[in-house]
Amino acid sequence: MGTLDLSIIDWSRAQFAVTALYHWLSVPLTLSLGFIMAVMETLYYRTGNEEWKRMTKFWMHLFAANFVLGIAGGIILEFQFGTNWSNYSWLVGDIFGAPLAIEGIMAFFLESTFFVVMIFGWNKTSKGFHLVSTWLTWVGATLSALWILVANAWMQYPTGTFFNIDTVRNEMTSFSAVLFSPVAMSKFFHTVTSSWIVGAAFVIGVSSWYLLKKRNIEFSHKSILIASVFGLAGILLTIFTGDSSAYQVAQKQPMKLAAMEGLYHGKNGTSLIAFGVLNPEKKVYNDSIPPFLFKMSIPDGLSWLAYHHLHAFVPGVQDLLDGSYLLTMANGEQIKPLTTDEKLTFGRMSHQAMIDYRLAKKDKNDSLMSVNRAIFDATSPYFGYGYVKTKTQLVPNVPLTFYAFHFMVIFGGFFLLFFALLLYFRRKIQNMKWLLWLGIFSIPLAYLTSFSGWIVAEVGRQPWAIQDLLPTFAAVSNVPVSSIKTTLTIFVLIYTVFFITIVGVMTREIRKGPESIK
Amino acid sequence: MDYAFFQAYWWFLVSLLGALLVFLFFVQGGQTLLYTIGKTEQERTMLVNSLGRKWDITFTTLVTFGGAAFASFPLFYATSFGGAYWPWMLLLVCFVLQAVSYEWRTKAGNIFGHKMFETFLFINGFGGLILFGIAVGTFFTGSDFTVNKGDLTQLAMPVISTWHTPWHGLEAVLNVRNLLLGFSIFFLARVLGSLYFINNIADDMIVKRSRKQVLRDAIAFLVMFLPFLVWTFFSQGFAVQPDSGVVFLEKGKYFFNFIQMPLVGLLFLVGVVSLLYGIFLGAFSKSSTKGIWFAGIGSVLAVLTLLLNIGYNNTSFYPSIYDLQSSLTIFNSSSSFFTLKVMSVVSLLIPFVLAYIVYVWRVMDKKQIDKAEMDEDNVKY
Ligand code: HEM
Numbered sequence: 043m044g045t046l047d048l049s050i051i052d053w054s055r056a057q058f059a060v061t062a063l064y065h066w067l068s069v070p071l072t073l074s075l076g077f078i079m080a081v082m083e084t085l086y087y088r089t090g091n092e093e094w095k096r097m098t099k100f101w102m103h104l105f106a107a108n109f110v111l112g113i114a115g116g117i118i119l120e121f122q123f124g125t126n127w128s129n130y131s132w133l134v135g136d137i138f139g140a141p142l143a144i145e146g147i148m149a150f151f152l153e154s155t156f157f158v159v160m161i162f163g164w165n166k167t168s169k170g171f172h173l174v175s176t177w178l179t180w181v182g183a184t185l186s187a188l189w190i191l192v193a194n195a196w197m198q199y200p201t202g203t204f205f206n207i208d209t210v211r212n213e214m215t216s217f218s219a220v221l222f223s224p225v226a227m228s229k230f231f232h233t234v235t236s237s238w239i240v241g242a243a244f245v246i247g248v249s250s251w252y253l254l255k256k257r258n259i260e261f262s263h264k265s266i267l268i269a270s271v272f273g274l275a276g277i278l279l280t281i282f283t284g285d286s287s288a289y290q291v292a293q294k295q296p297m298k299l300a301a302m303e304g305l306y307h308g309k310n311g312t313s314l315i316a317f318g319v320l321n322p323e324k325k326v327y328n329d330s331i332p333p334f335l336f337k338m339s340i341p342d343g344l345s346w347l348a349y350h351h352l353h354a355f356v357p358g359v360q361d362l363l364d365g366s367y368l369l370t371m372a373n374g375e376q377i378k379p380l381t382t383d384e385k386l387t388f389g390r391m392s393h394q395a396m397i398d399y400r401l402a403k404k405d406k407n408d409s410l411m412s413v414n415r416a417i418f419d420a421t422s423p424y425f426g427y428g429y430v431k432t433k434t435q436l437v438p439n440v441p442l443t444f445y446a447f448h449f450m451v452i453f454g455g456f457f458l459l460f461f462a463l464l465l466y467f468r469r470k471i472q473n474m475k476w477l478l479w480l481g482i483f484s485i486p487l488a489y490l491t492s493f494s495g496w497i498v499a500e501v502g503r504q505p506w507a508i509q510d511l512l513p514t515f516a517a518v519s520n521v522p523v524s525s526i527k528t529t530l531t532i533f534v535l536i537y538t539v540f541f542i543t544i545v546g547v548m549t550r551e552i553r554k555g556p557e558s559i560k
Numbered sequence: 561m562d563y564a565f566f567q568a569y570w571w572f573l574v575s576l577l578g579a580l581l582v583f584l585f586f587v588q589g590g591q592t593l594l595y596t597i598g599k600t601e602q603e604r605t606m607l608v609n610s611l612g613r614k615w616d617i618t619f620t621t622l623v624t625f626g627g628a629a630f631a632s633f634p635l636f637y638a639t640s641f642g643g644a645y646w647p648w649m650l651l652l653v654c655f656v657l658q659a660v661s662y663e664w665r666t667k668a669g670n671i672f673g674h675k676m677f678e679t680f681l682f683i684n685g686f687g688g689l690i691l692f693g694i695a696v697g698t699f700f701t702g703s704d705f706t707v708n709k710g711d712l713t714q715l716a717m718p719v720i721s722t723w724h725t726p727w728h729g730l731e732a733v734l735n736v737r738n739l740l741l742g743f744s745i746f747f748l749a750r751v752l753g754s755l756y757f758i759n760n761i762a763d764d765m766i767v768k769r770s771r772k773q774v775l776r777d778a779i780a781f782l783v784m785f786l787p788f789l790v791w792t793f794f795s796q797g798f799a800v801q802p803d804s805g806v807v808f809l810e811k812g813k814y815f816f817n818f819i820q821m822p823l824v825g826l827l828f829l830v831g832v833v834s835l836l837y838g839i840f841l842g843a844f845s846k847s848s849t850k851g852i853w854f855a856g857i858g859s860v861l862a863v864l865t866l867l868l869n870i871g872y873n874n875t876s877f878y879p880s881i882y883d884l885q886s887s888l889t890i891f892n893s894s895s896s897f898f899t900l901k902v903m904s905v906v907s908l909l910i911p912f913v914l915a916y917i918v919y920v921w922r923v924m925d926k927k928q929i930d931k932a933e934m935d936e937d938n939v940k941y
Contacts, residue, residue, distance in 0.1 A: 045716040106663055113619060114659035121626055121641060121652055128642025129719050133712070135634025136895045143631035144906050146624030151913045154616040155920050162613060167923055206896070210709040210720075211634075213896040393713045400710055429715060516712075519642030520719040525728060529649050536656060543664055543672060550669025 051515045053526040054126045059500075060530065061122065063493065064537045065115030068108050070492050073187060073234055074241020075105045076180030078272060080173075087173045097261060098176075099164075100556040101245065106161055107547050111540060113154075118533065126526065130507055130517035137203050137214045138193050141221075145189035153182030187237075188230050195226035197508045198499070199294040205392075205422035205511075207399055207415055212511065225294060228286040229499075235279035236492060239457050242273025243481075243488035246464065248552055250481030253472050261556050263469055266481075274461040281454060285347065291502075292348030295509060296357055297436065298502035301443040303344055304333050305358040308367070312356040314343025317448065320441050327359045327437050359440070363433045380424075382433060385510070389427025392418050426511045435513075438504040446497035453491040460484060564891070566900035568872065570632035571890045573907060575867035577625040578696075579860045582745065584618035585692075586756045586852070587611050589749030589777075591658075591685035594678060597757060597769045602934060605666075605941075608681075610760045610929050611753075612662040612941040617917065619659065631903055635707065635893035636878050639721040643705045644695065644729025651691040658684035662941045686746070693745030695729075697738030699870055700792050700814070702881035704731070707888075724882045740788040747781035748859060755842045755852035762928035774842035774851070798879035800889055807876050807887045817869045824865045824872070831861025 079101040086094035120142060123131050131138075159167060159175035167175070196202075202219025203212045214220065246269045249262035292299045299305075304320055305312065306327060318337035325331075345354040354370040361367050368376045380388075395418035402410035430436060460480065464471060471477050503509065507517040590611045598604035630637040641648050657680040664670050665677035704724040711720045725731045732738045754770040754777065761767065797813020800806070810816075818825030838855025841848045870877045871890050878888035894900065927933075934940060 046719065107667065110660045110663040113616065114656045117619070117623055117655055117659070118652055120623060120630075121648065124626075124630065124637045124641025125645055125648055126642070128638035128721055129712075131630065131638035131642070132635055132720060135630055135637060136899050139627070139631030139634055139637070139895065140899055140903055143624070143627040143903060146620070146627040147906060147909055147913060150620045150623060151617075151917065154620045155917050157616065158613050158924065159920055163924060166926070171923075209896070210712055214899045214902070217902045397710075397713050428713070429718070516718040518719065519638075519645070520717075520722060521642065521645045521728060522726070525645055529645075532653060533656075536653070539672070540660055543660070543670055546671045547664055547667040547669040550667070554668070 046515075046518070046520065047523055048515070049523050050518050050521065050526065053523055053530065054518050054521075055514065057126060057526060057530045057533065058119075058122060060537075061115060061118045061533055062496070062500075064533075064541075065112060065119055066493065066496060067489070067541070068112030068115060069187070070237035070240035070489070071108050071244060072105070072112050072183050073180075073237040074239075074272070074276070075101060075108070075244065076176075076183055076241075077238070078241055078245055078268060079105060080176045080180050081268060081272075083173050083176050087169055093260075096556050096559050097265065099559045100261075100551075101265075102160065102176075103551050103559075104248075104548060106157075107544060107551070109157065111544055114540065115537075124519075126519050126521065127507070127517050128519035130512060132211060133512055133517075134197075134200075134203075134212050134508060136211055137196060137200075137220060140214065140217070141189040141193040141196075145186050149182050149186035149189060151182075152178055153186060156182065184234060187234055191230045191233055192221055192223075192226045194499075195223055195229045196220055197506075198229075198503055199223055199225040199290070200508050200511055205418070205425060207396060207418045207422075210396070212508075224286075225290045228283055228290050232280060232283035232287045233495075235276050235283055236495060238276030239273055239280060240488040240492055242269040242276060242461065243457075243484040245269035246273070247482045247485035250471075250478040251552070252555065254475065254478045254482075258555055258557065259472070263472075266464060266471070267468070270461045270464040273457065274465060277454065277457045277461060281458070284451075284454065288347050289350065292356070295503055297359065297362055298438065298443070298498075299348060300357065300359045300362060301438045301440045301502050302447040302498060303356075304440055304444045305344070305356065306333050306360050308356045308358040308361050310345070310355050310370075311342045311353045312344040312348075313339035313341045314347060315339050315448070316343075317452070318444075320444060322441075326434060327363060333440075359437055363436060382436065385424045385427045386430060386433075388421040388424035389430065392421035392425045393428035395421065424510055426506065426508070426513050426516075429513050429516050430505075435505055438502050443498055443502040446494040446501070449494045450491050450498060453487060453494075457484070457488070457491070563897045563900075566897065566904060567890045567894045569904060570628075570894065570900055571871040571877070572868065573910075574625065574628050574632060575864050575871065576860075577621060577628055578867055579862075579864035581618065581621045581625055582748070582863045583752065583856045583860050584614070584621055585689060585745065585749035586752035586856075587615045587618045588658075588685040588689050588753075589746075589751070590753030590756060591681040592689075592746075592750060593753055593757075593773060594681065597754070597766060597773060599765070599769075602931065603763070603766055604678075605934050606761055606763060606766065606929055606931070607757065608662065608665070609934065609941050610757060613924060614756075615658065615662055619655065622655065632895055632900060633888070633890070633893045634895060635721075636888050639705055639707060639888065639893075640695075640703075640878060642719075642721055643723035644698070644703060644732065645723075646727065647691050647695050647729040647732060651688060651695065654684045654688035654691065657681075658688070665941060685749075689746040689749050690742040693742030694732050694738045696745075697735065697741035697788075698732050699867075699877055699879075700741075700797075701732075701735050701737050702798065702879040702887075703729075704882035705880050706883045706886045707880075708886075737788060737791055740784050740791075744781055744785040744788055747777045747784060750777040751781055751839060751842070752852065752855055752859065755838060755855050758842055759849040759852045760925060760929060762930040771843055774839060778839045778843065798876040798884070798887055800874040800876055800887075802874050805889070805892065807879070807884045807889075809884070813875065814869055817873045817875060818865075821868070821873055824868050827861050828865035828869075831858045831863075831865060834858030835862060 079098050083098040156175040156178040160179050163172050201223045202216035204215050206213045245265050249265040252258040252262040316338045319335045321335050323331050324333050342352045344356050348356050363382045366381045370376050395414045399414035505513045507514045594604050598607045661677040661680045665674045706722050709720050754773040757770045758767050793815035796809040799810040799813050834854050835858030838851040842851030876887035876889050880886040
């Protein structure tokens, strides 16, 4: 048996983070550029204008170079659940595996089959069939996002499941509860629509560069127009879905919300931090050091965001860990959630019940079995708390979550303004150098904003791999740290080579420009 | 339809995906032949482009194979991937390298040059195939692991699956039978690769060399595979007592499985014959391009039935030689009844998926690849 080397957890997490990060370099662009070029090809199909075809093909080249990077990263993410998170895979594979399998059957084949037609089929298929293939490639990509986000959402809010003491794992009880969980829906729409911003920024950035170089003028204006309409739709939907995400977080992961806002003590009518600087001196959640050096806030904003009620109580970190409080729901109803101490007790009880149940089973002692089963069934939603030693383990990294959240929201505001400006000035932007430069810088900004969203979602939910059920440190595989370090190094090396290559390939294609396309 | 039916059904599907994957490994096999069959830059371009329209289906099949295994046999997924860490990880690395290689290889902005990406394709072919074969070999030869679900409540060490060698799966390389299977898969994929070229490319030199190559690799394949087969048939197999679930060693288990499941056994024979006929067409026919179909269907059948052999008829498909009673069967490692049912509904989509893949391939392959197409300044790899 022995003891688990705790650095296994850090290295496994590092490996997951690095591989996910590389994967996310590609995905948002696939989800968005796929749509933009499908629109362009539709215009070609309807007008027969060769210019649209050239535009489609140009963006398609960039799409393809990026798409394969996503495939390279995705395979690791999928198998990594087994290789590095084997306990997790067993404990929740019954629920978590299904969306992954469905993703393969429903989405990946669609994507990869029609990708080939899209790239090589220009002269081999009819115009109509080709157009359909381009759309299907995008549909496949978006469907794949749906399934993987359903899986991710389930980790944040495990619903439609029960913990089976006999098989020692969580089992699915309702597929529709998993698929249509409110967290899954807000996550899917927020992730997909926010990705549109990335593609829009990409097209705008590249086109701005042409305009600065005074080449491909017509091409660039048209591309910017399509991209800004798409981007504006994207950011409006992002704000809307971000708001519902925040509402879901407040209900299902109040600790994450507290970390996002650097909130330690809640009150009725909590304000939303618009901008703030955290106090680096604050080390422990219950010390007396004030959390902020500086802040600007919107009165009652957080209560509204979190509970859609101006005077709702929003619990802070300390309320969640040490206190008990009343929650006001949107309809004014008040409820009293479990305290952390209660959850910790339940967690320990469920562990003990499982141990006793298994002993009783060995001894074939039916009455003892049924007593322990009853205790387990009542307490197992908090099974994960049985692993928690101190309350401080339950606090995620507040500064990282806080800054990432505010970065995301502030740049959400920026992109709203940005796309609106482009649509307002239209062709005049040609002479507005600063705006064109801003266009170029909007590419990295969009990626960073998107990344920070993931930091909020994934750092903010720590220590949980599955909310309340399984902390990350009980989810790992027992693989030597040296092995994980080695594979991580291999991945970093490979991905670095890939990153250099794709930047080279893309820059070169962009320099060559649409005029090189026959 | 009871729980056992769905467990068997999902083992069938996972095995089918595995079997299709082995057929689709013609891409990997072909990659190892780029310099053997392609003597000029232009010939290699044709080979790469021919494979380049198929590689992502192979890739997707691998990913779906993993996803399906995760969803239907999570205890296998957890134990094998988390335990035999190294072979699986290295296998993945081989595929990561492949994913970008076709697309980026000849791009003007590729600062590393096309040779590097061709090397990646070679690594993917060689490493991917052999590692896959070795990993599947352990399904017959066993591994060193234990599963103890009670460990979940051991706070200091809650991991339930434990691997008992410090090599974390690399030890499988030292097992001759695993190696034989590894190289069997490797040479089989090369046979299929050559047969695919014969079918897909209109170029006399390429076809001529491919036909020669079919024979060479087929001989090597038989030299590797026949000993594996005979050895496996007549050595100890991992049998399960149906009522108690107790695992025990039984001599000739895998041979008797074919006898006791005559349909499976018969299909295995049909598969082998079809494979041999495909090889014959490829190596000796002057004009037939159909070898790939016979060999392809043959290898799908053979692999499928071999996997059914170890899943069905009270057999352990992922045995542990460290602790026999930790061995995995389709019954003790599967997902719940409910989940298997839900996914079975989704699996009804599979025929449609196969149908559109076949349709698209027919459209795209209507005309064979030739030099003229490569010279057109069209999109190409
Ligand atoms: C402007 C207002 C925005 C709000 C209120 C908002 C809100 C949120 C919230 C609450 C989460 C965490 C969800 C969870 O943990 O389950 C989140 C995650 C995320 N956000 Fe935003 N966001 C906004 C803008 C943006 C923008 C502009 C982007 C990208 C360009 C973006 C990209 C993401 C991504 C990729 C995630 C991770 C996936 C997910 O959990 O949905 N967000 N956002």
